Amino acid sequence: MTNPKDFPLQPPRRLACSRCGTEFGCDLSGTCWCAEEVARLPMPVEGDDCLCRECLRKAAAK
DSSP states (O other): OOOGGGSOOOOOEEEEOTTTOOEEEEOTTTTOGGGGOSOOOOOOOTTOOOOOHHHHHHHHHO
16 A cells, blocks of 8 residues: 655646636645535546636536
8 A cells, every 4th residue: 555645745736727728736635726616527528637716616607
């Protein structure tokens, strides 16, 4: 079994929203801002990536 504490923390990835192009950070350690959102949407389809906070909220409102 792998202990996550054995690996150094990685800096947040810099991404561009796949809908609007806004740049934002994605923290893969589980403390990403999107984990705080009420809406849970399916993962992006292949070739797409995460959405920024505003686009995620717009998609959840639909």
